[in-house]
Amino acid sequence: MSIRVGIYGYGNLGRGVECALKQNPDMELAAVFTRRNPATVTVLTEGVKVYHTDEAKNMADEIDVMILCGGSATDLPVQTPEVGKYFNTVNSFDTHAKIPEHFQAVDAAAKEGGKVSLISVGWDPGMFSLNRLYAEAILPEGEAYTFWGKGVSQGHSDAIRRVEGVKDGKQYTIPKEEALEAVRSGNNPALTTREKHLRECFVVPEEGADLQKIEETIKTMPNYFADYDTIVHFISEEELKRDHSEIPHGGFVIRSGKSGWEKEHTHIIEYSLKLDSNPEFTSAVLVAYARAAYRMNQEGQSGCRTVFDVAPSYLSAKSAEELRSHLL
């Protein structure tokens, strides 16, 4: 019998989960839940029904794990404890500073319901976090570096679009090659914000807008751009649509550490992602961890967990014997 998965929230991430489920024959999409009028939502998978989120609670017997596809700002902090009382859940909560608080709220709800909720699943937090942990545990004396990009930053793109005279825009975060090379050299360089990343903006101005003023406003914007080298390109709406409609992302987690009695040897551990679609990759990670949440609950576990608490074998559809024979 396959694992019955519910999608809770049907935007980019929800659609990504739907696509990922198609690649995992031991799982099936059981239902999609939306806050919109279900009649207005059409899903890709044939035969799958769309329900209003209010109906979820009554379907605890039909869903083995619910993948929460809302946003971290307002959706997930409320939805996860609510839904986590009735279902095993997985979410991609990515407000790093609020993870401890979110963990507490979700843990209480999941324990009350006897379910497992996995939070902060994706690539950062998620796969990048795992790689930070593994590398630090192996090389405790060393330095860790995380670089993001090349990829689209939603927050920075939104910031551009709020500038007066800007019709539309996209921002790419780009790790600086010199910084990457300095880290890979094993010299544990101290890098400033400006030295690590570059910000490249593609801006569609409104007709007759003051381009120089737009550029100046962007480049000096505190928190978002002031601490970075920022490049601003003005392009047409057509160019933006043609060349910048995808949502690529990625990045690097690099740790450089020492070994030997006198720390005479240096080691570099590097993990990197190059993603054509940020939401689809995040969804693919969510689906693998949905399998884990279900299995951990089947074993009698309950409460909130993160990627740190999940043994890798739980993610794979393969048996322990197969894994040992073919992947070890």
Added chain:
Amino acid sequence: MSIRVGIYGYGNLGRGVECALKQNPDMELAAVFTRRNPATVTVLTEGVKVYHTDEAKNMADEIDVMILCGGSATDLPVQTPEVGKYFNTVNSFDTHAKIPEHFQAVDAAAKEGGKVSLISVGWDPGMFSLNRLYAEAILPEGEAYTFWGKGVSQGHSDAIRRVEGVKDGKQYTIPKEEALEAVRSGNNPALTTREKHLRECFVVPEEGADLQKIEETIKTMPNYFADYDTIVHFISEEELKRDHSEIPHGGFVIRSGKSGWEKEHTHIIEYSLKLDSNPEFTSAVLVAYARAAYRMNQEGQSGCRTVFDVAPSYLSAKSAEELRSHLL
């Protein structure tokens, strides 16, 4: 109270474990065990005693986890079940084809003794295996590639030294840059053995040896070199000592996979290691997993486990709260 670790076998790996323990304040080296006459073995750590391996069984109360530092060919298959009856153990058993059989033997012994034995810990098997598993679970429709090097292959160096007229030699396995780039392009290329790796040999000939014959013999050696592009350099004994006395290694695990309803997006996951010292890095991994073996046993687990079965948090000296706050 710190975790008391025993080192079982004191060669390159055992010394590496000793060095790694110095970097982990929650663990201490409790004793070193050797098959040699203990009086002839001097360890680096002050105040630590050396015992004969025969004495180990009587010291079950003094050691929390034993790190087995013997070789995979003959030592570990015998030692691990023997020692695993009395101690939590970690080993670096790396004969991939014999892992299932080794698992069975160790599992029975560890269950009998109520202990946890972690086998095949290191970087391949070990960290590379983990990365193969994580990447495959996230991107089930894709291809995985493992490249080794640049690094010294002990087996191939031994093969060179067995050639008539060769006094000494070292062999480096080198991944081909074109192959790495082809994989990173996301095109899932089919690569032959020759296309993936290059073999570079540094050979010290005996005086008056027939160099052409040595080169020919190496390049046509079945299994070891015949299927590869092989470069042979003749150097002096001094040059070998000066330039080739270290044991560097490393490699790459790359998975390229698809997402999207029509598989329209490509993702590349890459993990790489660049190691100054192969045995010291392996030792560092063994020590992190020794912490895990001890903790899992403290929780009441027993039996044989691999890296696939160990939740990442068990490897870190930090608490779950610290990990969530600082590494997630």
